Amino acid sequence: xxxxxxxxxxxxxxxxxxxxxxxxxxxxxxxxxxxxxxxxxxxxxxxxxxxxxxxxxxxxxxxxxxxxxxxxxxxxxxxxxxxxxxxxxxxxxxxxxxxxxxxxxxxxxxxxxxxxxx
Numbered sequence: 848x849x850x851x852x853x854x855x856x857x858x859x860x861x862x863x864x865x866x867x868x869x870x871x872x873x874x875x876x877x878x879x880x881x882x883x884x885x886x887x888x889x890x891x892x893x894x895x896x897x898x899x900x901x902x903x904x905x906x907x908x909x910x911x912x913x914x915x916x917x918x919x920x921x922x923x924x925x926x927x928x929x930x931x932x933x934x935x936x937x938x939x940x941x942x943x944x945x946x947x948x949x950x951x952x953x954x955x956x957x958x959x960x961x962x963x964x965x
Contacts, residue, residue, distance in 0.1 A: 862926065862938065862958035872951040881932055881957060884908065888941065888953070890915055897921060901929065912943065915951075920944040926958060936960040 857864035870877055875890045885907040897914040908929055915921060922942030930937045937959060944952040 858961065861961055863961055864956060864958045867956040870953045872953050873949055875949055877953060884930055884932060886910065886929065886939070888912060892916065899923065915943045916945045918945060932959060
């Protein structure tokens with residue numbers, strides 16, 4: 848996936864990191880486009896515990912993060928498989944620090960499974 852002219856390439860034994868960063872959010876949703884795949888993270892509150900649900904809606908993957916309102920942070924560091932990209936299994940991780948209701952520091956990583964093509 849990395850361009851030969853890329854100066855930085857990040858890999859682990861199992862994964863090739865294709866994008867990783869931090870987004871400062873003031874809204875309850877953030878959208879990523881990876882090739883033709885659209886991934887949206889939505890933040891919602893209800894009376895239950897913190898959790899996430901992924902679903903396909905209108906050809907977009909919507910990952911809803913419920914009750915993600917911890918100031919010290921919470922998320923999913925263990926990679927979650929979300930689809931295929933260029934014939935490889937695509938995974939994501941995230942970590943959210945919520946300062947106020949819609950003020951968040953959202954850390955994310957998208958990665959491909961190493962040495963595996965489908």
